[in-house]
Amino acid sequence: MDTELEKLTDEVWQSALGRIMKKDMPVVRTSLGDDIDLYVPQMRTLMMVEANPDIASLIYSSSRVSANRNVFVIMKRLGMPADYFWKFEYWVKDRAFETLRKVINKVFTAIMNLNKEGNLDLLDVDIEHMRLTVSFKDCVECAGVTAEKGLCYYHAGTFSGIMSALLNKDMDAFEITCHAKGDEACTFLIGKKDDPEIIAKMSEYLAIAKIDTGFDERLNTCLQGNSLRGMGNLVNVGYYHSMIANSLIIGKAEASSSSFDIGVDYGTKMAPVIAAFYNDNQIDVIKKYYRQLHHIDVKMIEVGENVDIVLSECAETATMFKNKELLSFLFGEIQGLISQLLNRKMAFQTSEFENSDLKIRLSPRV
């Protein structure tokens, strides 16, 4: 499973590279498109972190490892010499800043812009202490969220992985400002893993903290379609895949076993908000909701006491390995949502793939 998830994150990176190399990439979803509302990956991650704060650290570590591994591949594919940043710690500041910024902008800012993840830029290079500061405007991870501390763990891990690979140094990154805290943009400080100051700040950053997702308010904002950032509310579905995979690669046992229950809780909480918003019959509410978020095309059929749901163009399974373990959050979410909307206690029974569609059966809970 780990290897499969690693392959998945590698596919996301390679596909993003392919797009900036202007390769003809296949369309992931013909009807819903290749983007998804940022609310979907954001809320899924926040719900997971809220329920199990350890997941923040897992996401950080696995996204760091994934980025590191893939940046080596990217450098090779772009013909970038392995010794490009040779003895970077001895470079004069201006040269270090200009050269690194040019490469970051050309490759990684381009990738993140295409993915609509945010706007990455190098702000400062402190050669003496080997610390780099990057800004990330319009960050997909925290847009529309209010929090007391930085919560963009995926991007902190990704940026530390990128810099570690580029500079051939073991580096860590933490947020010094976060849009969720009311700052203008997210800013990350990246420094050597053995730097005592970085070690102290890292443990503070990844320390278990209770996050209040402000769920109802955030969902309402999403449904009203208010623009949350300069680059809009959509993000490439590849980012969502990467987020799911990275939350499961390390410590997948804890993450996936709890993700179904967290999904149920999420679906249950979501139901009254979306029912009130759409003010329509139950089946149409679900359809409209998932379609508005560019998440899934849902067809629901009531078969006796059972409910069969056909998920087409499902963001989770588009180009993804057809691994049901990855879908446990979604199964839980649908169970919670349907139970609440139909006002019947339903339980997830079976799921099967029919070509590219995913068929789920819910039965009355005994």
Next chain:
Amino acid sequence: MDRRRILIIAIIGAALLSVLSFIIPKNAGSVYSSVMQPLVLILGFALAFKVALNYGRELRKSFLFLSLFLFLYMISNILPLWQFLYSSLGNTTTLYLIQILQIACYAMVLTSCAYTLKVIEVKRINRYGWIFIGLLVPLCIYILIRNLPTMSAISADPTTQILRLLITIFDMAIILMLVPVVLLYVQHLRAKAKESITFTLIMGGLIFSIISTYIFELASGLSLDKIATDYFQKGSVLDAIYIFGYCIIAVGLYGNIKYSEWGYQAIVKALSSKET
């Protein structure tokens, strides 16, 4: 163009420039060598200085001392200057000057190497390195013995003979001091996947230039005196070897300056070429 291809073409160019010194007619070869050697060295001096400005701390010092070494070495390669000094100051004073210049040159190159060692992480020579040094010591002693002046030569002109012997002793000493640097750098290359190709060229060219006389001496069986009078800047194979070594240093330094630009161009090219 791919940076490796540029470096390979530059190395081939350096080889062609050096081969010219002994394939053109003897007199022209002599003039060519006496112009090319100092010319490439002064180019190396300028490039090393430019490289030094790109770095800070130990690496800047390493390249600054390398540039000073190349400058002093360039002076030692201006044959007409030394011929003039011999004729105007006499043998003994000129030999003293040569020795001062030699010591200054070697002090620069050793200081440069010392700073290089501070930059590389590998600090201990491995078993194979010690075996290599163990073989090199008797070889240096052998070269020294071969160049010992005869008793009759010493009694005829003791100062000159002793000074010449000191030049050889210094040369052997510098080789013995430089070899550990090279060995440590080679170990460093093997330990790290991301070593600089341009820095390796510079180090290679430097060592090659310094030891080539002695390799030539051992290969040809000629004495250093004979080599100095009959082969140095006379359009010989030795001249070609020198020019090649200096050109390699210059290529390495130039590559180091242009490396970021070439790498970035490679990225731009890869991103703009539509692959399907």
